[in-house]
Amino acid sequence: MNLKNKNILLISPEPWNHIFVSKHHYATHLAKKGNKVFYLNPPSNSDRIEKIDFENLFSVHYTGFIKGLRFFPQFLQKHVIGKKFEQLQHLCKVKFDIVWSFDNSVFFDFSALPEEVFCISHIVDLNQDFEFKKAAKTADLCLGVSKPIVDKLKLYNNNSFYINHGFNEDNKSDQSAKIKLPGKERVKAFYAGNLNILYLDWDLVKACVNKFSNVDFVFAGPWRNNDIKDMLSSKNNFHYLGVLSSSELSKYYQCSDILLIIYKYSEFPDQLSNSHKMMEYLASGKMILATWTEEYQLLAKRGLIKMAKTDEDYVEMFSAIINNIGFWNSEKMQEERKKFAKKNTYNNQIKAIEKILANGN
Known part of the structure; x- marks a missing residue:
């Protein structure tokens, strides 16, 4: 199957107005290939469709399903899902060729959809574990971003394949518009992401901030008020920038010396085996220090x-990097990192999926 000139219903657990993540990037890149992409937002209080600032791309709002649908008898589940699908086709005034779902909490029984619709279950987060088995079993094709995800998908569907996280090559913020990171120290360590997630290892963050007073730690992203935030904000070498737009992040990466991934690897090894953040960081070329991330061995x-498996190793590696930062951020090292990211652009990931489809899967 060629992924061109198709009507695609792309189902996302994040709304269109969320900071752009993989679902948004797949939507925009598929639309550029001449597909009409209908981005289905999480359920809301109305049924409507909005044209957005991308050609061939539409933001679709719908009222969702009856509460507790997964507990209904299977014949009734199928009836409700099929009816909702018909309503969406009527709303969008198209017949969908492909349903591309990143969310197995809705439309989780693809056998309820018309036989001619090709269904893809694409799992990029292991916390997408609502109706995992049923979605995987009834999909025509399953995709996952890590070995643990693909192994789990294969328990229910042999047509399951690994596709790494993508790099958005279209994100070309004005690199000539230089920014200055806060703080008085020479070395800048930067982290960007959702600071409310349970995977962040705040004990390790605190240990690094306390030990390396000669480094400015700069964090950005959504962050609710809490004791950790208050405690770190009182440190002279810790700086919180608030929420930054995804289109601006590359400028902040460029101004940093070390990009951090600092998660509770030992508690959540499968969930943290492939962070989407790693590909963003690699595209900047800057040195990365991460807690263990299996897919990047x-x-x-x-x-x-x-990459470190223990807190002690992480701190030791941090020290080694800042003492030889010129080597780690040399032109040669930066080019190698960028080269890796460029092999994993969203266009290349879509080509890889087309190749899987061409082989009869």
Whole structure:
């Protein structure tokens, strides 16, 4: 199957107005290939369709399903899902060729949809574990971004394949518009992401901030008020920037010396085996220090990034990096990291999926 000139219903657990993540990037890149992409937002209080600032791309709002649908008898589940699908086709005034779902909490029984509709279950987060089995079993194709996800998908569907996170090559913020990161120290360590997630290892963050007073730690992203935030904000070498737009992040990466991934690897090894953040960071070229991220072992062996399995190793590696920052951010090292990211553009990931489809899967 060629992913061109198709009507695609792309189902996302994040709304269109969310900071752009993989679902948004797949939507925009599929639309550029001449597909009409209908981005289905999480359920809301109305049924409507909005044209947005991308050609061939529409934001679709719908009222969702009856509460407790997953507990209904299967024949009734299928009836409700099929009826809702018909309503969406009527709303969008098209017949969908493909349903591309990143969310197995809705439309989780693809067998309820017309036989001619090709259904893809694309899992990029292991916390997408609502109706995992049923969605995987009834999909025509399953995709996952890590070995643990693909292994789990294969329990229910042999047509399950690995596709890494993508890099958005279209994100070209004005690099000539230089910014200055806060703080008086020479070395800048930067982290951007949702600071409310349970995976962040705040004990390790505190240990690094306390030990490396000669480094400015700069964090950005949504963050509710809490004791950790108050405590870190009282440190002279810790700086919180608030929420930054995804289109501006690359400028902040460029002004940093070390990009951080600092998660509770030992508690959540499967969930943290492939962070989407890693690909963003690699595209900047800057040095990355991460807690263990299984899918990037080969890059660590090549010396392009550093990854630690223990807090002690993380702190030791941090020290080694800041003492030789010129080497880690040399032009050669930065180019190698960028080269890796460019192999994983969203266009290339879509080509890889087309190749899977061409082989009869």
